[in-house]
Amino acid sequence: xxxxxNEVLMEARGVGKRFGGVQAxxxxxxxxxxxxxxxxxxxxxxxxxxxxxxxxxLYQRDDGDVLFEGNVLNLTSPHEVARVGIARTFxxxxxxxxxxxxxxxxxxRHVRTHQNVIGAIFRTKAERAxxxxxxxxxxxxxxYVGVADRAQDLAKNLSYGDQRRLEIARALATxxxxxxxxxxxxGMNATETAGLRTLIEGVRADGLTVxxxxxxxxxxxxxxxxxxxxxxxxxxxxxxxxxxxxxPKVIEAYIGTSTH
Amino acid sequence: xxxxxxxxxxxxxxxxxxxxxxxxxxMVYGVIQLINFxxxxxxxxxxxxxxxxxxxxxxxxxxPLAIVACGIIAAIPSCMIIGYFLERVAYRPLRHxxxxxxxxxxxxxxxxxxxxxxxxxxxxxxxxxxIIDNPSFAxxxxxxxxxxxxxxxxxxxxxxxxxxxxFRTKFGIAIRATAEDVRVAGLxxxxxxAVIAATFVIxxxxxxxxxVMFGTYYGIVHYTMGFILGLKAFCAAVLGGIGNIxxxxxxxxxxxxxxxxxxxxxxxxxxxxxxxxxGTSFLVERCADGGNFVLFGSNYQDVFAFLVLILxxxxxxxxxxxxxxxxxx
Amino acid sequence: xxxxxxxxxxxxxxxxxxxxxxxxxxxxxxxxxGTAWVRILNFAILYVFLALGLNIVVGFxxxxxxxxxxxYAVGAYVYALLASPHFGLHLPFWVIIPIGAAVACVAGMxxxxxxxxxxxxxxxxxxxxxxxxxxxxxxxxxNPINVTNGPKGITLIDSFKIGSFDLGKSDVxxxxxxxxxxxxxxxxxxVLLAVIVINKRLQDSRIGRAWVAIREDEVAxxxxxxxxxxxxxxxxxxxxxxxxxxGGMFAAIQGFVSPESFVLTESTMILAMVVLGGMGNIWGVIxxxxxxxxxxxxxxxxxxxxxxxxxxxxxxxxxVLRMLIFGIALVLTMRxxxxxxxxxxxxxxxxxxxxxxxx
Numbered sequence: 001x002x003x004x005x006n007e008v009l010m011e012a013r014g015v016g017k018r019f020g021g022v023q024a025x026x027x028x029x030x031x032x033x034x035x036x037x038x039x040x041x042x043x044x045x046x047x048x049x050x051x052x053x054x055x056x057x058l059y060q061r062d063d064g065d066v067l068f069e070g071n072v073l074n075l076t077s078p079h080e081v082a083r084v085g086i087a088r089t090f091x092x093x094x095x096x097x098x099x100x101x102x103x104x105x106x107x108x109r110h111v112r113t114h115q116n117v118i119g120a121i122f123r124t125k126a127e128r129a130x131x132x133x134x135x136x137x138x139x140x141x142x143x144y145v146g147v148a149d150r151a152q153d154l155a156k157n158l159s160y161g162d163q164r165r166l167e168i169a170r171a172l173a174t175x176x177x178x179x180x181x182x183x184x185x186x187g188m189n190a191t192e193t194a195g196l197r198t199l200i201e202g203v204r205a206d207g208l209t210v211x212x213x214x215x216x217x218x219x220x221x222x223x224x225x226x227x228x229x230x231x232x233x234x235x236x237x238x239x240x241x242x243x244x245x246x247x248p249k250v251i252e253a254y255i256g257t258s259t260h
Numbered sequence: 261x262x263x264x265x266x267x268x269x270x271x272x273x274x275x276x277x278x279x280x281x282x283x284x285x286x287m288v289y290g291v292i293q294l295i296n297f298x299x300x301x302x303x304x305x306x307x308x309x310x311x312x313x314x315x316x317x318x319x320x321x322x323x324p325l326a327i328v329a330c331g332i333i334a335a336i337p338s339c340m341i342i343g344y345f346l347e348r349v350a351y352r353p354l355r356h357x358x359x360x361x362x363x364x365x366x367x368x369x370x371x372x373x374x375x376x377x378x379x380x381x382x383x384x385x386x387x388x389x390x391i392i393d394n395p396s397f398a399x400x401x402x403x404x405x406x407x408x409x410x411x412x413x414x415x416x417x418x419x420x421x422x423x424x425x426x427f428r429t430k431f432g433i434a435i436r437a438t439a440e441d442v443r444v445a446g447l448x449x450x451x452x453x454a455v456i457a458a459t460f461v462i463x464x465x466x467x468x469x470x471x472v473m474f475g476t477y478y479g480i481v482h483y484t485m486g487f488i489l490g491l492k493a494f495c496a497a498v499l500g501g502i503g504n505i506x507x508x509x510x511x512x513x514x515x516x517x518x519x520x521x522x523x524x525x526x527x528x529x530x531x532x533x534x535x536x537x538x539g540t541s542f543l544v545e546r547c548a549d550g551g552n553f554v555l556f557g558s559n560y561q562d563v564f565a566f567l568v569l570i571l572x573x574x575x576x577x578x579x580x581x582x583x584x585x586x587x588x589x
Numbered sequence: 590x591x592x593x594x595x596x597x598x599x600x601x602x603x604x605x606x607x608x609x610x611x612x613x614x615x616x617x618x619x620x621x622x623g624t625a626w627v628r629i630l631n632f633a634i635l636y637v638f639l640a641l642g643l644n645i646v647v648g649f650x651x652x653x654x655x656x657x658x659x660x661y662a663v664g665a666y667v668y669a670l671l672a673s674p675h676f677g678l679h680l681p682f683w684v685i686i687p688i689g690a691a692v693a694c695v696a697g698m699x700x701x702x703x704x705x706x707x708x709x710x711x712x713x714x715x716x717x718x719x720x721x722x723x724x725x726x727x728x729x730x731x732n733p734i735n736v737t738n739g740p741k742g743i744t745l746i747d748s749f750k751i752g753s754f755d756l757g758k759s760d761v762x763x764x765x766x767x768x769x770x771x772x773x774x775x776x777x778x779x780v781l782l783a784v785i786v787i788n789k790r791l792q793d794s795r796i797g798r799a800w801v802a803i804r805e806d807e808v809a810x811x812x813x814x815x816x817x818x819x820x821x822x823x824x825x826x827x828x829x830x831x832x833x834x835x836g837g838m839f840a841a842i843q844g845f846v847s848p849e850s851f852v853l854t855e856s857t858m859i860l861a862m863v864v865l866g867g868m869g870n871i872w873g874v875i876x877x878x879x880x881x882x883x884x885x886x887x888x889x890x891x892x893x894x895x896x897x898x899x900x901x902x903x904x905x906x907x908x909v910l911r912m913l914i915f916g917i918a919l920v921l922t923m924r925x926x927x928x929x930x931x932x933x934x935x936x937x938x939x940x941x942x943x944x945x946x947x948x
Contacts, residue, residue, distance in 0.1 A: 082814030096805035111814025120794030368919030
């Protein structure tokens with residue numbers, strides 16, 4: 001492991017979010033370090049996805065700050081979040097169904113490319129070069145996640161597991177520093193989950209930081225460097241998996257909900 | 261001041277009609293988030309049916325109010341059937357289609373209804389026969405006609421009845437529950453299809469009465485009247501906050517007033533001869549002897565509703581009483 | 590374009606050559622049946638042009654624009670005002686057409702900016718209202734200063750001229766009579782070719798992909814880093830400019846504009862062309878536009894005589910029938926084949942892939 005492992009990439013300070021009278025998040029503070037795989041778990045309705053949406057600009061937070069690479073993020077739109085280097089996937093996969101797998105990934109390059117209408121109409125040299133680069137990068141990424149053989153198929157026709165992988169490829173196409181995955185293993189069988197695990201480890205090995213929201217506690221405990229637990233919108237634990245697993249509060253939160 | 265009171269009365273009259281038509285848009289939108297573009301045409305058909313009945317009964321010797329009542333009674337079921345048909349045949353099959361599909365279908369239905377009306381009633385407008393003497397009462401320097409009083413009273417009565425229905429009856433609660441969440445309402449044992457169909461039918465019934473009143477107020481009905489009336493009523497619904505029943509009422513009346521005031525005063529306001537410095541060389545001749553140089557006259561009446569719509573969308577897209585309307589995540 | 594041609598095999602090249610020859614000879618064939626047919630063909634090409642413009646907005650980006658004809662009107666009036674005796678201005682067309690496009694584009698942005706961040710339905714209703722407003726202004730801006738000449742419209746509009754070469758007048762080249770409409774036909778053909786190439790290139794570009802992504806899933810498009818508001822505005826402005834250019838050409842070819850030409854039904858007709866042909870598919874839209882532009886003529890020559898033979902007079906006017914057909918086409922297309930008669934190429938690609946898979 002490199003020396004940068006302890007450098008903080010993203011930090012949430014006292015983040016709060018209300019929906020009407022419901023306090024969905026309360027005073028959530030956590031730090032994600034560069035190049036780690038960080039897990040965020042919690043029972044249903046604990047506020048995981050809300051936190052995720054606040055982080056990725058889909059919701060505006062009501063309290064607190066989010067710092068990314070030391071700067072306070074004050075972004076009002078998800079596309080700006082993508083620009084600073086946070087890419088996400090969705091719990092219920094959101095692909096561009098009537099575009100090919102290849103095109104889906106190419107869309108991810110949008111934020112890192114610049115050609116405008118004029119370039120497109122006149123097919124300028126710069127435009128052709130950029131377009132070729134986009135295509136090359138998209139091909140690489142399709143290989144990387146393992147759906148290269150389906151490149152020309154419509155996204156909606158891919159198998160569930162392939163769709164998950166394609167969504168990751170699209171997120172990676174934005175050149176993120178932080179890859180945020182919202183329940184990527186949801187609905188996957190054991191083989192698919194194992195493949196996903198390899199993929200996430202590969203992403204980290206290539207120098208990215210991964211934020212993983214998961215229901216599958218086994219996957220999180222086996223994969224993550226550190227884990228935070230949310231319950232009723234509050235953080236109840238944050239540490240390495242072995243410590244979190246032994247935390248009585250965490251056990252209570254999980255057992256407490258499972259008996260309902 | 262006379263103009264002011266007069267326009268206040270006129271605005272209240274058209275405004276209450278807009279409000280009732282706007283209820284049709286807003287109820288449907290509240291439940292299934294669809295702009296029923298064809299609603300204006302339903303209103304038009306109600307007016308056409310009623311006027312056909314009224315014209316054919318004009319020489320029958322029945323009392324005038326009974327004739328008008330017959331017209332309305334014929335219009336209501338006709339519109340309810342069309343409203344039901346629209347929902348059942350055009351929109352229901354598309355409930356899970358991409359958003360663009362029902363919108364385009366709505367446009368298609370609007371064209372079909374308008375041209376069917378053209379086939380049935382022809383290109384010529386139908387005039388309200390001279391069966392009622394319309395008494396006029398003086399208020400200040402202005403006047404209010406019996407028809408205006410009737411329209412305003414009837415519209416307010418309908419709004420009150422609908423409010424009671426939606427907030428006090430079991431079926432009204434079902435409508436509001438469906439508006440909150442179609443799926444959950446279904447799980448609670450509410451027949452969502454029936455509720456959705458009902459909003460179309462109720463909106464159409466209200467629209468039918470509004471159409472008759474609108475036609476009576478202006479004295480004629482025409483197969484194209486639904487377009488602009490529908491557009492304005494939609495503006496009213498957005499002004500009040502679309503999906504919100506009270507909002508449609510407030511928005512409709514407010515829009516009627518804004519339109520009446522703007523129409524009443526725009527000629528004066530944009531008359532360059534009345535502006536300070538109106539004596540510039542090319543104006544001197546025009547302005548001499550009480551002449552005028554009106555940039556925009558009352559013939560721009562139909563523009564105001566639309567301007568209101570744009571302003572609302574820029575500054576308060578959720579409308580006066582509405583919740584936020586930006587695309588939900 | 591060059592790549593495109595070299596990439597074709599011999600058989601396709603022959604086919605392409607045949608189509609080219611047919612398109613070149615076509616106006617003369619039609620002219621032998623009457624110059625009116627050449628005019629009809631020219632207006633059909635203008636409709637194709639408009640449908641392709643609207644396709645950028647509705648087909649690519651998935652934004653429902655119901656007042657598209659207003660931008661056409663803006664382009665037409667800009668041309669009419671700057672090239673007619675009305676103001677005594679006679680600017681050359683290559684100056685006016687870009688002005689018209691720019692004015693239409695600005696109108697589109699002014700209209701789109703407040704609405705595009707909201708739900709798509711608002712855009713539909715705002716554009717619908719805009720179409721109506723433009724008509725109110727065309728009808729009433731004759732007082733106190735006569736700008737539009739009101740419902741009477743503007744006449745004696747200049748035709749396209751390059752030096753002494755006037756596209757509005759007949760010329761004889763090599764023994765062949767090139768009437769005004771025939772000359773305009775060739776101009777339109779060239780412009781149409783350019784428009785098709787532009788559309789195709791936009792579709793295959795970074796911007797085109799962003800449009801389709803927004804149409805498919807706006808939230809995901811945002812998360813993938815697309816500034817959806819700007820990209821939507823761009824689609825809207827591009828569509829509006831296309832409408833403005835087409836409007837200018839319409840004014841020149843027709844020599845006369847009035848508010849009558851820009852009614853709501855025209856907007857709906859163009860929408861029907863795009864929807865019926867296949868939203869997003871350039872070739873489908875072209876086919877849809879040609880099909881629906883010839884429907885009125887078809888009805889005139891079929892339904893009218895049939896009705897007269899049966900009932901002695903026409904019960905349903907062709908105009909009404911035409912609108913009914915458009916309305917029904919919109920409803921049925923959305924219900925039974927939402928991708929249109931000629932669905933977008935990727936759908937077809939998908940079908941082919943499936944078929945090959947079965948073999």
